[in-house]
Amino acid sequence: MSIYFQNGFERVFGTYPLKGEELAHAVAAAVGVGYRAFDTAQMYGNEADLGTALARLKLPREELCIATKVHPDNFPKERFIASVRQSLEDLRLDYADILFLHWPPVGGDIRPSLELLEEAHRLGLARNIAVSNYTVAMMREAKKLVAAPIASNQVEFHPLLDQSKLLAGAAETGISLSAYCSVARGKVFDYPLFKELGEAYGRLPGQIVLRWILQMGVAVNTMSTKPANIHANFGVMDFTLSSIDMARITELTKTNYRIVTQDLVKWAPAWD
Template structure:
């Protein structure tokens, strides 16, 4: 993935857990606010609504960056490509820009699903391939398994969770990280620090959190159903947090507040 492509799509609109008209309306509001990158997944159950909403925007397909993810239940050779083809039908497109493996497979052998992911790219069902919820070791193994570049590892990333080891590993391996649960499902708003920092920049707490993530070199996925919040989440490119403020926020990562645990998701690996 080239640099201009990455820069254009540093801010994606995430669609989890939206469905039905709520999903459609939020996507339309996001497109109106300026979003051109949209993130969905087979697991979310909203690919059809995403496709309908994006068609309703009237935007050209070439102006969009569309990501979807393959459910672990579809990692078998008989199901993988068929599931991707169904995703494309639901999304009303011939290809996605980025196709991710949503989770590492249960059992730990990442090779078969990565080879199937590569085959989806070889068949032009996707322009780029990536992973989600991979550990450092999994990223190292993945680059040796597939020929195509792995353009992202989408992971839980926010200021209440220390992901230094994962980020350092990703940078060394050359796989950019992208975030989900970027505001820790609202938990960040219980911390007064973000609003305090925001006052100096004329920004709100959420914008400070998202800017911190970007300045870590991590692209962001954010979701809201409120048009004003959707616009606010997008409007984060006109200020830069100082190194002092970045360090103040870094201190909060030691709380290690992780949302996605193995208790919650059976596919979760042993996290770094």
């Protein structure tokens, strides 16, 4: 089972692309409704802002689950650990709860960055290690290369993209999935099914989407600056979609609408 689900952190507040006071206000609103898991990355350029925002709120450290990600530019051995230490300094933390590799390396040799990720774990800089945007083949190889458990593979996951191969890979390897682009950057709302189901369950369309993801066994990562949306995104644990409605939503994955393409991101692998 996912570390997110094991520890009650299956609803993660994402921070991209927020910075400064906008981020601080959003984080305060998120904490107010109950969020305790927060996601950032070196690539986002907001680790220090998140650290400042959380320090203002003076939450007990043991209540928090803070995840950050190592930028591929910092995968070389001479930069990796130093970059993680800088991230922790910016976040005002002694350790990250989950430390991700943000992308597979260009060229496809995942061993060096995985070994450095495991070194960060051995040094106590991260309680858990994870990867992002790995294919099934990469998940299998990572499982063989790394002795420490790999907590998650964070990937694009929403009802308009067929990720059945990755879900099968997660079941095979024990590396669970966590989602980004959970509502396909708003594209899901072009589909009447979510409004229909929202009316049937007395929920907002976005809550139906997030509930589907959770029932697929995938942690959700959402971001908003609007208090009402932050509250709605968090409030998805007190209802359950029927198996029939889950299947109706899953049928939409045949759309295969992918946001993060190889044209958009140079580190993107050949997707499954």
